[in-house]
Amino acid sequence: MMLQLTGVHAHYGHIHALRGLDLSVQVGEVVTLIGANGAGKSTLLMSLFGQPRVSAGSIVFDGEDITRLPTHVIARRDISLVPEGRRIFPRMTVMENLLMGAVMADPDNLEVDLKRMYALFPILEERLEQRAGTLSGGEQQMLAIARALMARPKLLLLDEPSLGLAPLYIKKIFQTLRELNQDHGVTILLVEQNAHHALRVAHRGYVLQHGQIVMTGSGRDLLASAEVRAAYLEGGQGEKRS
């Protein structure tokens, strides 16, 4: 078991954002979490890092209880986050951004890891000395993923990697995720609004609503489910905004 959440509750001030949530990710899986705006998807990812800290329940990563660890200590485990909105360092160069990803990693691996990133995202190698803020949105997303991978995570968390990207880039990002999982053995937990792409790449999926898991199943099953289709796939008019 890579990640196990049991009965997790979390609050943002008075807002009860997560209400008793159980979720697990097995080694080698791609798991996706879909849900509407405000369902608690991002809160879930951030609470893995203790921001906000969960008010009840437990989070176990790779056999260790990380529920109460400080944020930066959690981030030093084999777990990397690609945050929502990319959050690259805009005034620093692409190269410097990649180095920041490896800041806690073994410096001996640096050259090898950089080469791996160039192979995954050739565009980054061309732009090494460019200021990251001048990259296009899609390129910035690739940089954010590469930066997270520089720490050699066993588990990669992604928060809405397709947000605001051109369709071509979305395709490329999901292709890369599949490649990372199949060829490099990275376990992935993916939070997405773009349910269509996310469910196609995922082994399993969870549907989150009002801070609770309302449905779970294999990616294929969820993709076929009438409820999911109505709410998240066909611009659904069903019950979703919360």
Next chain:
Amino acid sequence: MPRLVSISDASGWTERLKDAAGVALIALLLGIPMIGLTTADQGGALEVLTRWPLLGAFVAVVFCGRLLLRYLLDLLKRRRQTRERQQGEVTAVTMKRVWLDGRVLSAIGWLVLGVALVLPVVFSDNRYVVDIATTVLIYVMLGWGLNVVVGLAGLLDMGHAAFYAVGAYAYALLATRFGWGFWEALPVAGLIATVFGLAIGWPSLRLRGDYLAIVTLGFGEIIRVVLVNWTDFSGGPNGISQIPRPNFFGLPFSPSGDRPTFASFFGLEFSPMHRIIFLYYVILMLSLLTNALVARLRRLPIGRAWEAMREDEIACKALGMDVTKIKLSAFALGAMLGGVAGVFFAARQGFISPESFTFNESAIILAIVVLGGMGSQLGVVLASLVLVLIPEIGRDFSEYRMLLFGTAMILIMIWRPAGILSHREPTLRHAAAGGEHA
């Protein structure tokens, strides 16, 4: 394309005229009581007289001036936009410009260093020039210290004068009470300032942006108020006088006496300029050490971590960085450099009092960093030159000198909103891409 420009130009003029008319109206309203009416002594009694023609001229000048200012601003803006558009189209050109910028900048840097080295030799009998240059260097050093905190780490510190004061008082007290010399006291006072930096930073660095600015401003005032009121310790508002001056490896700068002095040892005739020039070289050396240290740190992981934190704190946390420690390290280093500058200040002046460490001082140091271009070392030098020299040049204009000072600051911020030098040199060049630049 040309037609488009001409159309927007015509509408631009109506806009500008309207804008100028609005400003002229405000000038008129303000001017009626301030210029239009005046009192004059007429046979022992005060009488109110009017000066409508002068008011008219004032409003006309404001109108024309505003029109001209707007026109120039628009011109600048349009030129910048076309330049950016061209750059966007041709990436190769951008790359070349950046590289050229770096080269030109380093050339300017070497030039400034050369001038700084020969300046006291050329002006060896002009005490005024060497004194001013020493003051500039003190601000350069303070600016470089604060640049680590504000420019690199992005922590808005508005109380930097506090550490400057700690350094100065640490040396003054060590020297007058315990007879310490300048060189022994320098590292110790730096260390004391570091401890103060850590003590102030620890509780306040959880705050961000404006909140941090207010807290540091508060701590800056607390230290000054303590110095004013704790008379037994710091001499209160009277300050500390007769602080010993630094000597030249044990040789004092004084007219010949029983012990060998600098002048007698080297067989020179005694001149008060010796000490002035020596002090200049001391602060030059301290500044250069500071610059070397900061430039080196910037290329190390810790320096990159400071900059990354300025860019995005949450991303840093997610990458496993201990943000509190990184912030504290930047804050402590800035405090230490400020403290060292304070030691030099106390030794040079021979007298210090809380008057020298008011909020005004913090504001000027901060202005140097912001005006210079956050994070740019050379920018700090240029901004220090501007901010020290303008009030000096302005001495001839007596009461208008602060007006001149303010105008210069506004003009710089209009001309270069990101500071005089906003160019950021990458901390490393990758071999593959950087080979051709080397």
